[in-house]
Amino acid sequence: MPSRTSLLYAITGGLLAILIHALFFETGWPYENSYLHVFDILSWILIAFFIGRMKEGWDRRTRELEHANAELQKEMEERQKAEQAMREREELFSDLFDNSRDMIQSIAPDGRIIYANRAWRENLGFAKNEVPGFPMFEVIHPDCHAHCMERFEALLSGREVDKIETEFVARDGRRIMVEGKCNCKFVDNKPVAIRGIFRDVTERRKLEIELQKAQKLEAIGILAGGIAHDFNNILTGLLAVITLVKNALPPESEQIEILEEARQSCLQGKELTGKFITFAEGGSPLKKCINIRELLQQSVEIALRGADIACQFALAADMHEVLIDAGQMQQVFNNVVINAREAMVNGGEVRVRAENQQVGEDNGLDVAPGAYLRIAITDQGVGIPQENLARIFDPYFTTKRMASQRGTGFGLAICYSIMRKHGGTITVESENGKGTTFYIYLPACP
Template identity: 45%
Template sequence: MFQLLDETTRERIDCPVQRVLKQGAVFGRSTPATLVSRPGRERIVVTSSAPIHDQADSIIGVVLVFRDITENRKLEAELHKASKLESLGLLAGGIAHDFNNILTGIFGNVSLAKMLAPSDRQIQERLERAEQACYRAKEMTGQLLTFARGGAPIKRLKAVPQLVKESCDIAVLGSNVHCEFSYAPDLRPVEADPAQIAQVLNNLLLNAVQAMPEGGNIKVRAENIPAGTRPGLPSPGADYVRITIQDQGPGILPEHRARVFDPFFTTKHKGRGLGLATAYSIVRKHDGLIEADSKTEGGATFHVYLPASAQSTAPETEDASNLSSGQGRVLVMDDEPEILNFCHVALKRLGYQAELARDGEEAIRRYRDARESGRPFSAVIMDLTIPGGMGGKEAIKHLLELDPRARVIVSSGYSNDPVMAEFRKFGFLGVVAKPYEIRELAKVLQQVIES
């Protein structure tokens, strides 16, 4: 009727009934075993058995109890996966932070070199390629931080066609798949974390490409969804933008549709089952919704709903040569010499006078001395965390006690830190996430000083 196997070695275990009949005593295995039924179904069980006695104390049978712990084992495995995922997340966050610090020095100096180098076509082309490589590295660290992050997204006003086009170009690269775009003429912009939403779109588009190994078309549509016209959205009174991605693959099997967003669920041989789960988490953090639809003949369709921005149009792309110059004194606090060096040169190029500090205590001292000497700082840029010293999160409290009107910008390689997403709650007036280059630095400085 059944057989018992050792859970580890898969060797057959003697039937406990025979052992009880022979010894006449209660018997229980100290370790679980694998129970194989006649149809071949396997369960993990804990066994115990005891003799049945008649009035004459003779053994007339055996009670055999199997306690099924299969689901417990699955839960233990999931908890183990979650623990490993958390450890990997911490490791990814630490690597991304250190890499962002290094990348700021590279990225910043390349942007400076483009300004300072002669207008030789070959030199400028080399620097353009170096800058593009920095952007790709920035996207990669953004993905690492998304994997590690627990904080809110850092939202910026973005045009949906720009977000979708960039992700499509990356997803179809080297494949025989093409994207067909269709946008509503009055499509609203969205306020979103560009790196996070890019990861969502990349996951969906790469899945679509992989579903069509022989090639095909991906239909990408974006349209406005007025408030109240689509039940089930997180904010019923808000307008949304719906991005639809439809492939021509085999679609999603009916039995899989309810689980496609579950962590660790995958139908791919080498998949980790994290892509759609991560996409679901990111969209939810944006007060949005992601859902899957599938027809046997029509392929898989995913809908991503993001809150529409109250602003009517997204800002136009800035001219790379148009820098926001200014004047005044700027204090920069960071523990990385390369970043301090870049900021000193960049600020001078932008028309500011720069003073540098290595930690929060030194920054507070320099700020106090500058006020007392009648040469106050127009703005302060503070690194959020300083290993072994006072970081920006603590220093801002002391600085605002000294000067409640201090204009302070927070910066960090940990762009997933809650302080970066909600910087105003902590007393900062601006934010610049590492890695950054001279244009970003110029823009945020102008905004904060003029505020």
């Protein structure tokens, strides 16, 4: 059906043809070869009609293209908005993961790392480009490999795994205790990634150990203090009786020597009960502010006297004054240095360093934040095995098995008790065969 536009073009073409013939040809009608003029007019009409039809097609096609272009533009805008929203979500999650204090990781089924967030990289000492493809089990401490492999295989098989506790090893050798949760992502029933979130609990574990140690020492101290007081009373009575009997005998009596040996044994017993009381009560320290430089040097030199061991001091010039009981603190230094001396059977050197240190809130030391004087006493002895470090301050714990050296196991326990009574603490770092360092933290005078 011809459209209005085509008919309009046809009529316009016919009228235009008539006008041209009227202007440029004979104007009479009928005239010679009039059929040719009619043919011309019809041709103009047909041509104009088809031009109109073509214009209609062009207009329709133009509208279709404009509509398609508008739809395409709309679709492109929607896609751009979707891509922008996706980028924003990716940036949001990337920012969330990277700024999380927890260590987030994704591991391929072959055990290689796919992704690790900033906390993971910073804690373990990795650059961002070093993470992809790095074997995860090279980060886990060898002692935990079997445990972690069991959990890894369980996750790959689709089983759920409870909280995972393990140890990571940083690039600088630090051991980091972590705990967390993992799950496995499956695509078409095939494992593609194990995703995990872990938290560094090293400091928390240290505080828990310190709390358990303090609770254990408190319980033992209460028992030891009660026994020590009762035993001390008995020994005091015995000493009084021995003294009376000894004084009643003539000076030349053979029994005096026996009684003197008994008296010495009682005195040794009283000395032991004194250690019990110091451990139990801390000996009620009488504290005052002093500069500890001279006391520290004298205590170390006295403890090393007669040994083939050199001593090197590195004491800060601006050492804080500390609030201490000088007698009890001398006992702490003496016990620590004697331990160092006995560990260096072939001689060596003891290094003593003292420096001011500001302790923050999350210090892992179980002491109040503030200004402290930190004293480090380092020996070159045989070191302490890792399995013994957690028990080194326990009462009765000793590694001296030789009869000539065997101790009571109270020296370091007394040190710990005294330090807690002073508001400070004592810690130890050691590696078997490479020596030991004791760190003594004393609160600075206000």
